[in-house]
Amino acid sequence: MANLLLEIENLTKDYRLGSQVVHAVRDVSVNIEQGEFVAVVGPSGSGKSTFMNLLGCLDTPTAGHYILDGDDISSLTPDHLAHTRNQKIGFVFQTFNLLPRATALENVELSLRYGRTPRRDRRAKAEAVLAAVGLIDRAHHRPSQLSGGQQQRVSIARAIVNDPALILADEPTGALDTRTGVEIMSLFQQLNLDGITIVLVTHELEIARFARRILRFRDGRVMGDEMVESPTDIEKLLAELPVEEDRTS
Numbered sequence: 001m002a003n004l005l006l007e008i009e010n011l012t013k014d015y016r017l018g019s020q021v022v023h024a025v026r027d028v029s030v031n032i033e034q035g036e037f038v039a040v041v042g043p044s045g046s047g048k049s050t051f052m053n054l055l056g057c058l059d060t061p062t063a064g065h066y067i068l069d070g071d072d073i074s075s076l077t078p079d080h081l082a083h084t085r086n087q088k089i090g091f092v093f094q095t096f097n098l099l100p101r102a103t104a105l106e107n108v109e110l111s112l113r114y115g116r117t118p119r120r121d122r123r124a125k126a127e128a129v130l131a132a133v134g135l136i137d138r139a140h141h142r143p144s145q146l147s148g149g150q151q152q153r154v155s156i157a158r159a160i161v162n163d164p165a166l167i168l169a170d171e172p173t174g175a176l177d178t179r180t181g182v183e184i185m186s187l188f189q190q191l192n193l194d195g196i197t198i199v200l201v202t203h204e205l206e207i208a209r210f211a212r213r214i215l216r217f218r219d220g221r222v223m224g225d226e227m228v229e230s231p232t233d234i235e236k237l238l239a240e241l242p243v244e245e246d247r248t249s
Contacts (some may be wrong), residue, residue, distance in 0.1 A: 003195050004067075006032040006055065011064035012051050024050040026220040027064070030232045032199065034165075037192040037231075039208035040201045042217030050171065051217065052201045056089055056168050057081045084113050090159030090167045094174040098143045104130060104154045105139040111161050121223045129157040133187060149180035156187060161195065165182060167191070169200040174206055179241045185210040186234040210234075 013025040032038055036146030042048045048050045053059040054066060057073055066073045069088055076084065090111075091097075091166045093096035098107045108126040117125065132138045133153040143151050152172060159167055169188065189210060194197050200211060208214050 003034045004031050005034045005036075006030075006033075006199075007065070009065045011051075011054060011066055012062045013059065014062045023148045024173040025054065025061075028222055029214065030195065030222060030225065034197055035192070035195055035200045037189070038200070038213045038215060038218060039211035040199060040207055040215045041203065041208040043203060046204075046217040047220035048201050050216045050220075052168055052170055052199070055166075055199060056091060057085050060172060077094070079092075079096070087162060088165045090162065090164040092152070092155050092159050092167065092169040093174045095170040096143070096148075096155045098154060098158075099152055100143050103140045103142055104135060104146065104150075106155075107143075107154055108158045108161050111158050125161055126157070131192070132153045132160075133157045148176050148178075149183060152176065152180075152184050153187065153216070156184075156191075162190065165197065167196055167198045169198065171202055172200065173204075175204075179238065181207070182234065182237055182241065182242060185232075186238075189234065191224055206232075227237050 008028060008030050011025055011028040015022040015024055021161070028051065038053060040048045041133050050059070054061055057068075061074065068084065071084060073081070075082070099110070102110070105126050108123045108130060112122040112125060113175060127136060127139065130139050133156055135150060135153045135157065138150055143154070148153065172188075173184055176184060185207065188198055188200065196210070200207075202208055209228055212228050212231055214224070214228060216221050
């Protein structure tokens with residue numbers, strides 16, 4: 001029997017704006033197993049980004065329960081939440097969020113410093129994940145010296161360096177050209193084949209189809225939950241696309 005990584009029951013998030021209440025996420029119940037690759041898709045304002053923030057322990061629900069890898073998130077103290085974010089969740093963002101004055105290697109090492117990994121182990125682990133994303137030859141380059149696709153690979157390396165239980169990716173191809181975006185999605189597919197659980201938020205159905213399961217959000221609710229019978233064939237798609245030089249942010 002597969003193991004549940006995320007157990008979400010009646011998750012709700014409301015925001016009060018003056019006298020108005022905005023129901024950003026409404027009574028969402030869904031389970032995600034270890035090793036799944038799930039895309040959360042929906043238009044702007046559908047609640048998908050708020051849902052991502054709740055999964056990432058960046059926000060707390062108004063009601064409902066969220067269990068991540070056996071921990072009931074609603075019962076955790078702020079310190080324990082911060083520890084959970086660092087040790088169990090890797091984040092990948094549209095805008096990369098790299099430190100501009102730090103090298104690729106130093107950006108990846110930063111997560112290990114927060115996790116109190118001994119200094120003698122940090123360099124080796126950071127180099128290993130940069131190699132895994134095909135960027136070891138750019139380890140000593142700063143973000144301004146890297147293309148957009150290379151910067152996103154650094155951010156992915158930073159996300160996986162702590163061996164997290166879950167990767168959360170928020171519009172990870174949004175700042176990239178089409179071909180580079182496909183290459184990044186190919187990397188996510190490979191990481192998933194290696195056993196990493198991934199939840200990816202996007203407004204593009206074409207990107208969602210790289211995943212193996214799609215949750216469709218609208219008006220704060222899950223309106224569809226479907227398996228993808230044939231995820232996008234990366235090699236075929238790349239063969240059809242012109243070779244472009246990806247743009248930096």
